[in-house]
Structures are given as C-alpha cells and as structure tokens.
Amino acid sequence: MLEKGLHVLFDSSRDSPDHDIPEIDIVAVHGLNFMNKPDHAQDTWKAGNSLWLTDFLPGKLEKPARIMLFSYNSSPAISASALKLDDHAKNLLQCLELERQKASERHLIFICHSLGGLVVKEALIEANQNSRYRPILEATRLLVFFATPHRGGNYANIGDVVAKIVKFGSGNRRSNKLLDELKRNSDSATKRFAQSRHIYERCLIVNFYETIPYRGLGIIVDQDSATLGLPGSCEEQVPVDADHSSICKFDSIDTANCKLVLGTIVKQIGLALDIKPGNKHWTVLRPASPIFTGRQDIIQKIKSALTSYRPNTQKRFVITGMGGMGKSEVCLRVADELRERFWGVFWVDVSSDSTAKAGFSAIATMLESKGTGIDDTRLALSNIDPKHPWILILDNADNPDIDYQQYFPSGTRGAVIITSRNPKCSTYATVGSEDLNGLNKEHCISLLRQRIKSTSSLPEFDSGDAARVVDILGSHTLAILQAGAYIAHKYCSLKEYPDIFKEKGERLLNFDLPQDQSRYRNAYATLEASAEALCNMQSEQAQDSLCLLQVLSALHYENMPLDVFQAAWNGAQEVRDEAEAEDEDGDDRVNYLKYLTDEHVSQLPDFLEPHSRTWDTYRMSKAIDLLESLALIRKSHIYKCDTVSMHPLVHSWINLRQTQAEREEYLDRGLCIFALSRYYQPDWRPYRDRIENGQLQEAIDLFEYVVQIRKTTLEETHPNRLTSQHELARAYFENGQIQEAIGLLEQVVEIERTTLDETNPSRILLQELLAEARQNYAEMTDPQPASTSSTAAEQFEPEKRRKARYKLSSAKRLFTGKHPSMSSISLIRWAKRVAMASHKNELETVDEGAED
Known part of the structure; x- marks a missing residue:
C-alpha cells in the first residue's frame, strides 16, 4: 500500500541504461477509490501484472523522464476522506514543490483518471492564485484526462449511482463532498470549469472518453462531459473502446487501446514541448544573454509581484543598481518567462526623449492606434480590455531630473517594470523594488x-x-x-x-x-x-573595428540599423553621379543633392569603400564580428533589419577616452553618414513624413505652433527659436508659399546679421537660402532674376565655405529626419555649433539635457 503523497515510479537517471537526467516530469493522479482498495493509486493504471506507466511508457518517450504517482484518500466510504477537492489539490502542490526544488522549470505533464482530473485542475487554479506554486503552473505543458467529468456525470443523480457502488463495495451509504463533484451542473464543478478555462491557453489537452457501459450502469462520463470543446488544436478528443474503469488499464503493449493511448500521449508531448509563446504583441528587441547566470530569486520575486492579484493598483516594479550589473538582462529574462502569460510585452528605452518617442510610436503602430505620440500610446494601453494583460518595460530611466511618471499609462491596468541607476526611482514602485548588487x-x-x-x-x-x-x-x-x-x-x-x-x-x-x-x-x-589589444593589431579588420567603434560613439547606443551604412554608400554614389552630370551639362540643380559634396563622401569610414562602384559588406561585417567577439557591441535582427548596440557604459567609456579632436571628427563622420543616407527614411519624425507625402499644410500647422510657442518662451536670438523659424520657412517654400518663406528668412538673416560675424558659415548659408527663395519668387513674378548681395560669400574663402556647407547641411538633414539612434542631445543645435566651431576652432559645450 502506498502512503499518501508523491511516489517516484521511474527515473531515467536511475532506471534507464544511459542514466539521462530527466527533461520532463509526468505525474499520474487517480480517481475515486470506490472499493476502498489499499493499492488503488497503482491499481488504477494496472491490468494483471502490467503497470503501463513504468512498463510501456518510458520506452516510447523521446525525452528522458521521471514518472510519479500521487496517492490521496479518495474513498467516499471512509469518513476520514471527507475532504474537499481543494485540500487534495493543495496537498498535491506541496508534494510537487518539495519534489521539484532542484528542477522547478522542468516541463510537467499530468495524467489523470476521473476525479483525479478535477484535483489537478483545482491545483492549477490554486497555483495561478498563489505565487508560491506558480512555477508549477508555468511548467505545465500537457494535461491528459481519462474519463474526467469536466461538466458532471451522465446521470443527474450520479452521486446516488456512486453511492450504490459504494454500498456494494463497503456497505456504507455515507455521503461525501467528493461525490458531488460528479453531478452534472453542480455549482462547484461548473465554477471550477469556468475558473480553469484560461489555464488551457498555456498547454495542450488530451481527453480520452469511455464508449462501453460500466457494469450495467451505462456510460459513467459521456463524451460531452469528458471533453472541453476547446478551439483548434488545443484539445485532442479520443474515444477508447473501454468502460470507466478499464479506460486506463492495459495488460499488453500490443493491445489496440494501449497503442492508441501511448501513441496519442507521445505525439502530444512532442507538440506540447514545441508550443511557442502565446502572447500577441512583443516589442522586446533583443534576446536574453545565453550565458545569463544567477538572479533567479530576484526574477521569481518580480514575476510573483507582476502576476499577483491587485485589481485596484497598477503593478509597478523598480530595479535599481549600478550600470553594468544586469538590470536590463533581468528584465529580458522576466519578459521571456512571462511572455506566455501576457497578451502584450512592450519595451521602451527611456534614456532620452527621442528613444522614448520611438519606442512608444512602435507600440502605437503595433496596437493600430490612431495617434503615435507618447500620450496617444499611453491612452491606448490604458483602454486595452482587462482580459488582455500587458507589461510595459521602461529601461534606462536614469536621469534624476526627469519625472518618469509621464510614461505610465493611467488607471490600474497593466504592469510596469522600470530599470534605473538612480535609487530614488524606487519611489515609483507599487508592488516591490530591488537594488541590484554584484553576483555572489x-x-x-x-x-x-x-x-x-x-x-x-x-x-x-x-x-x-x-x-x-x-x-x-x-x-x-x-x-x-x-x-x-x-x-x-x-x-x-x-x-x-x-x-x-x-x-x-x-x-x-x-x-x-x-x-x-x-x-x-x-x-x-x-x-x-x-x-x-585592437590598437596593437596591425590587421585591416582591427583598424576597421576601431573606426566603427568611434563612429558608433557619436550615435545612440541602442539598435543602430546597419542599413543606414549602405544607404550612406548609396548617397555617395548619388553625389558622384550628380557631380558628373553637372560637369557635363552645367545644370546647377536646386535639390537636396546640391547640398551634398565630395566633402561629405570623404568623411565616410574606409570600411564602407565609398569610392567603389559595388556595395560590399565584407569589411564592415568583419569589423562587427571582431567587436562582438570582444563583447564591445552586440548584433541583433529586428523587423528584418540587422542592428548593432552597445552597453551604455561602453558608450560612455568611448566618449570619455576620446580627445576633443576625436569627438569632433567622429561627430562629423556621423553627421555625414546620415546626410548621405537620403534613401533611408523610416518615420523618424512625423512631420518629415508629412512633407514627403505632400501633407504640407499639416506640417506647416505644426511648425507654426512651435514657432509661436518659442516666440513667447525664448529670446529672438536663441538658436532653437531661429531653427524652428528656419524649418517653417522651408515648409512654406516647399508648399509654394514663397513670400511667407522669404519674410521669415529675412527675419532670421537680420538677427544673425547682428549676432554673427559676416564670414560665419551659418550666416552665409542662410543668406544663400534666402537668395534662392528670392530667385524663385522673381522667376514667378518677373522675367529678370532678383539680385542679391554676395559680399559675405565672396569674402569667405572657398575651402572654408565648402566645409561649412557640408557640416550645416548635415545638421539640416538630421533636423528634418532625426534618427532615433542619434544621442539625446539636440543634434541640430550641436551640429550648428560644430559648423561655427570650425570657424572659431573650438567646440562649445553642449548641455546634454537641453530640449530640442
């Protein structure tokens, strides 16, 4: 006789010839012990001397396994067994927790007969509500039921029928709560069915149902009761030529029923272990590290907090700690492990305003939201049906001067994880926080x-x-x-x-x-x-790797698309073609390429081979491979696009070790790469897309609004105010509102006339743009072209003028399509200062927290 509890019948590490470590745990749970037999836990699965769970099943499995029996007192004829289902279920969970302490993530399969299926369902419901046992629920991959009365038995008085069986077996008519579970439409069974339906979304179900009457009493649990009616391939319904008792007993592996049952179970195990995560929306852009080590206690703490039942609170967990301690990696691991349980898992890098906007815009697009701004996306998340749980991960919330509440969706729905180097961010937590220290x-x-x-x-x-x-x-x-x-x-x-x-x-x-x-x-x-080590290597690959590392230092550290390098190479070919066409016909075309020169092309890294007529990724790929092998960058594939990223600390280190001259040089190179990448234009800035699509009036409305705000908040000589006026003038120009464009440009030129030296590159280029606008207007109204003074331009040496043009045109390109991979600094201001610095021979300090 087996004592109550969990008993290991077979362990591949002990009983198989190869002694393989088990990869799956299989737990068999018996049903009612009508006859009060002492060996009912084993006899449920036995015919003659054959216990198929150990004699037949292990040899058919494709993966090493451990097979266990759960024994509990299920005799309705014994007063001591008058326990409720939830008591048996909790006992099962306690036994599993102890038995699986060193293998809590091992895949779990339950095989149940009759009432045993209700015990297991009750256990999974409890595991869903109690974080202590949630690993058991998360590990469950397959549920196999033999004649389990999911919706009560075939007879309305099935309890009375069972009572008769009990009387026949023991002469005891004593009633029991367990009997009630077999009555069709009983409140408890119906409620459990409703409670447990959502559990089936995470695993596969096999329901074997009886087709032969039991000892003259008819079909005990008919097909309708023994099945769940789940959609698609979630449930396999299998009729067995057996009655309620013999449905799970086989005396030979060669019997038709045994072949049917074993074949079905083995097939469904294979399918269950291959189930892909079930969530619908996923914006996590990189995988967790394959060599992630430790932190399991913290991961479990976060998972428990985010899946706890808190209907009146938005669940927010904050992870703080030094950079490089693994905060983001912990989040990646949590996201992976909770993916099946959440309809949406969204990741946003909030290290800068631009990356935050890009991240929320990606979420809005995925949710098919009408608006793509941060507030639009927050509102969309707030209104998602509560049946669709979601997690929002806000990574790199490090700036102590920013209130990160601006990124929280309103209301109580959803869960939020925040990572920060700033310990004060823990005040945002509602369900817990953790300060990450070094590993042991x-x-x-x-x-x-x-x-x-x-x-x-x-x-x-x-x-x-x-x-x-x-x-x-x-x-x-x-x-x-x-x-x-x-x-x-x-x-x-x-x-x-x-x-x-x-x-x-x-x-x-x-x-x-x-x-x-x-x-x-x-x-x-x-x-x-x-x-x-790279510096000491003399190979071309090492030198290209150093150059690439320096170029990336001028950009944002997260998910730099590699396509932009090919786009820059394409731009270099366009510049060359345009120059050759201009030499042939003397056509000084007024278009974007007019502002691109050989100076831009000369700034491209050698590994792009800009002067070659054939695009070849070999050198760049080799440089990336070397940097990745040294753990200086990581490569990802996102939305059919290859990207490279580096840890924020690596990014900071590169900038700290650079000289002032190196910072300027690689800033220039970064600007030129984007200036030349004219074909690479995802929706970096919404109003740029509006111009490209001809929706100029909407863009103009936005620009006019910005200009009006800055008129009331900034001095008229402030660079931001001048820049917004410049862009509004450009939108006017492209919309054919030439007079408005000229009026605005004249204001800006007049201000710069009083604040900048007449040979300053910024002033000269604005004068050229104004002259171009006047010429266009003159051609519309007067056959004689308008004249304009060129004194300043003539006084400025051609070489300096050429260099100023490429730097400021790069700034212009970036402002109208700022790429999210650029740093959080306002690049238009930074680039204009670079242009001025080339004249002053110094780079002004830029406030990293400045607004655009």
Whole structure:
C-alpha cells in the first residue's frame, strides 16, 4: 500500500541504461477509490501484472523522464476522506514543490483518471492564485484526462449511482463532498470549469472518453462531459473502446487501446514541448544573454509581484543598481518567462526623449492606434480590455531630473517594470523594488567560465585564478564579461589578467572621470584592455573595428540599423553621379543633392569603400564580428533589419577616452553618414513624413505652433527659436508659399546679421537660402532674376565655405529626419555649433539635457 503523497515510479537517471537526467516530469493522479482498495493509486493504471506507466511508457518517450504517482484518500466510504477537492489539490502542490526544488522549470505533464482530473485542475487554479506554486503552473505543458467529468456525470443523480457502488463495495451509504463533484451542473464543478478555462491557453489537452457501459450502469462520463470543446488544436478528443474503469488499464503493449493511448500521449508531448509563446504583441528587441547566470530569486520575486492579484493598483516594479550589473538582462529574462502569460510585452528605452518617442510610436503602430505620440500610446494601453494583460518595460530611466511618471499609462491596468541607476526611482514602485548588487562569488566565477568557454577552446580554468579576477573586478557583471572576452581571445591567460587589469587601471588615472563615473573604474579598465589589444593589431579588420567603434560613439547606443551604412554608400554614389552630370551639362540643380559634396563622401569610414562602384559588406561585417567577439557591441535582427548596440557604459567609456579632436571628427563622420543616407527614411519624425507625402499644410500647422510657442518662451536670438523659424520657412517654400518663406528668412538673416560675424558659415548659408527663395519668387513674378548681395560669400574663402556647407547641411538633414539612434542631445543645435566651431576652432559645450 502506498502512503499518501508523491511516489517516484521511474527515473531515467536511475532506471534507464544511459542514466539521462530527466527533461520532463509526468505525474499520474487517480480517481475515486470506490472499493476502498489499499493499492488503488497503482491499481488504477494496472491490468494483471502490467503497470503501463513504468512498463510501456518510458520506452516510447523521446525525452528522458521521471514518472510519479500521487496517492490521496479518495474513498467516499471512509469518513476520514471527507475532504474537499481543494485540500487534495493543495496537498498535491506541496508534494510537487518539495519534489521539484532542484528542477522547478522542468516541463510537467499530468495524467489523470476521473476525479483525479478535477484535483489537478483545482491545483492549477490554486497555483495561478498563489505565487508560491506558480512555477508549477508555468511548467505545465500537457494535461491528459481519462474519463474526467469536466461538466458532471451522465446521470443527474450520479452521486446516488456512486453511492450504490459504494454500498456494494463497503456497505456504507455515507455521503461525501467528493461525490458531488460528479453531478452534472453542480455549482462547484461548473465554477471550477469556468475558473480553469484560461489555464488551457498555456498547454495542450488530451481527453480520452469511455464508449462501453460500466457494469450495467451505462456510460459513467459521456463524451460531452469528458471533453472541453476547446478551439483548434488545443484539445485532442479520443474515444477508447473501454468502460470507466478499464479506460486506463492495459495488460499488453500490443493491445489496440494501449497503442492508441501511448501513441496519442507521445505525439502530444512532442507538440506540447514545441508550443511557442502565446502572447500577441512583443516589442522586446533583443534576446536574453545565453550565458545569463544567477538572479533567479530576484526574477521569481518580480514575476510573483507582476502576476499577483491587485485589481485596484497598477503593478509597478523598480530595479535599481549600478550600470553594468544586469538590470536590463533581468528584465529580458522576466519578459521571456512571462511572455506566455501576457497578451502584450512592450519595451521602451527611456534614456532620452527621442528613444522614448520611438519606442512608444512602435507600440502605437503595433496596437493600430490612431495617434503615435507618447500620450496617444499611453491612452491606448490604458483602454486595452482587462482580459488582455500587458507589461510595459521602461529601461534606462536614469536621469534624476526627469519625472518618469509621464510614461505610465493611467488607471490600474497593466504592469510596469522600470530599470534605473538612480535609487530614488524606487519611489515609483507599487508592488516591490530591488537594488541590484554584484553576483555572489560562485555565480561570478561561473559567468567568467562561460564567457571564456563560449568563444574559446582554452582547456585550463583554475578556480583560484578565476576568484582573484572576480575579486579585483568587484563582482561587476559587465567587467567580468569583458575580462572573459579578453582572455578568450588569448591576449593573456587567466592567471596573467590581474596584472593587465592593474596596468589599465593606472591608465584610467589620466582620465578626468566625472564623479558619477568614477565608480565604474573597474569596468572601464577591462574595456581599456580590449581597446589596446585592437590598437596593437596591425590587421585591416582591427583598424576597421576601431573606426566603427568611434563612429558608433557619436550615435545612440541602442539598435543602430546597419542599413543606414549602405544607404550612406548609396548617397555617395548619388553625389558622384550628380557631380558628373553637372560637369557635363552645367545644370546647377536646386535639390537636396546640391547640398551634398565630395566633402561629405570623404568623411565616410574606409570600411564602407565609398569610392567603389559595388556595395560590399565584407569589411564592415568583419569589423562587427571582431567587436562582438570582444563583447564591445552586440548584433541583433529586428523587423528584418540587422542592428548593432552597445552597453551604455561602453558608450560612455568611448566618449570619455576620446580627445576633443576625436569627438569632433567622429561627430562629423556621423553627421555625414546620415546626410548621405537620403534613401533611408523610416518615420523618424512625423512631420518629415508629412512633407514627403505632400501633407504640407499639416506640417506647416505644426511648425507654426512651435514657432509661436518659442516666440513667447525664448529670446529672438536663441538658436532653437531661429531653427524652428528656419524649418517653417522651408515648409512654406516647399508648399509654394514663397513670400511667407522669404519674410521669415529675412527675419532670421537680420538677427544673425547682428549676432554673427559676416564670414560665419551659418550666416552665409542662410543668406544663400534666402537668395534662392528670392530667385524663385522673381522667376514667378518677373522675367529678370532678383539680385542679391554676395559680399559675405565672396569674402569667405572657398575651402572654408565648402566645409561649412557640408557640416550645416548635415545638421539640416538630421533636423528634418532625426534618427532615433542619434544621442539625446539636440543634434541640430550641436551640429550648428560644430559648423561655427570650425570657424572659431573650438567646440562649445553642449548641455546634454537641453530640449530640442
């Protein structure tokens, strides 16, 4: 006789010839013990001496498994068994929790007979409501029911029928709550059915139903009761040539019923384990790291908090901690593990206003919202049917001067996760917060080992040497990954790394690290080692990698589309073709290409081979591969587009180590790449699209609104006010409102006449634009072209004028289509200052928090 509880019948690690570690757990749960047999838990599945769960099933499974029996007192003839279903269900959950402590994520399959199916459904309902047992629910992949009365039995008085059976078996008429579960339309059974339907969305169902009467009593649980009527392939309904008792008993593997049951179960296990995540909307742009280590307790805490029942509160969880500690990776892992449970999982990088706008715009597009602004998207999320749960992840909420509540959808629906380096962000939490510190030493060593082994065949890994590396890195996750990549490239051994690190740390003393960056000195030292390794390599690939790293430093660190480089190469070919056409016919065309020159092309990186007539990705691809192998960047594939990203700390480190001249040089290169990428125009700025699509009046309305606001808030000489007036003039010009354009340009030119030197590039180019507008107006009204003074232009040397033109035209291009990969700084202001700086020979300091 088996005692109550869970019993392991078969374990592949113990009982199979190969001793494979189990990949699935199978739990068999019996039904009513009418006859009060002591071995009912086993006898339910036995015919003669054959217990098919151990004798036949293991040999048919494609994956190693552990098979268990759950035994509970289900005899309605014994007063001690007068327990409710939920008591049996809780006992099952407690036993599973203990048995699966070291394998809580292992796939789980339940095989149930009759009332055992109701016990399992009750257990899954409890697991859904109790975070302690939720891992059991999340691991469940297949439910197999044999004659389970999902909607009561065939007879309205089935309880009385069972009572007769009990009387026949034991002479006891004692009633029991368990009997009521078999009555059709009983309140408890109907309620459980309604409660448990949503559980079936996460797994597959097999319902075997009886077709032979039981001992003259007829069909105990008919097809209608034994099936759920789920849509599509979610449920498999299988008739078996057996009665209510023999439906799950087989004395030979060769019987027709055994072949049918085993074949169906094995097939459905294969399908169940291949189920893809069931959510509809997913905007998480990169996968979790394959060598993610530790943090399981924190991940479980977040999952429990976000799935808890809080109908009157929007669930917000905040993760704080130093950069490079793995906050985003924890979020990625949580998103992956909760994906099946949420209709929508949305990710927004809120490190800058532009990236936030881009992220919310992507969500709006996915939701088919009429508006694509942040407020439009927040409103759309707030009004999503509560049957469709969603998570919004706000990553990199680091700026202490920003109130991130502006990004929260209103109301109580949904869940929000926030990551921040600022500990004060924890005040936004409603269901919990976590300050992420370093991994424990065991996990740090494991992470270092995995990083080294992932790209290297180095055989030696001394745990003592690894512990010393971990100690000097202060258990900083990003620093460990960088060190592992460096060692994997065989630049040094594990034992030698501490000396390398010390040397690079001393070099950092020459950097003027801001106070808020000094705590990242360990991470920066590991990055310095990788940079020096690249510098010491003489190969073309290494030099291209350094150049690409510098170019990326002028851009935003997240998801830079690689297509833009090919678009820039295309632009370079257009410039060349236009120049050749101009040489042939002397046509000085008034179009976009007029503002692009060979100076732009000369700024493109060598790895793009801009002077070649054939586009070849080889050099750029090799450079990307080398940087990725050193963990300096990561490559992703998003919406059919390849992108590259880098950790924010890597981005900060590059900018910190650059000289002023290098910053200017690679800013210029970045500007030129975007200026030349004229064909690459996703909806970076809504009003740019409106102009391209001919919706000029709507664009003009927007520009006029901006100009009016800035007139009341900014001085007339403020660069932002002048820029918005300039863009409004351009919209007027393209809409044929030439007089309005001229009037506005004259105002701007007059202001710059009093504030800028007459040889200043910005002033000269505006004068040229005004002259162009006047010429167009004159051609419309007077056959004689309008004249304009060219004194300033004539006084400015041709070479400087040419350089000023390419810098300011780059700014113009960026302002009308600012790419989300550019940094959060207002690039139009920055680029105009670059143009002025080329005349002043200095770059003015730009306030990173400035508004556009």
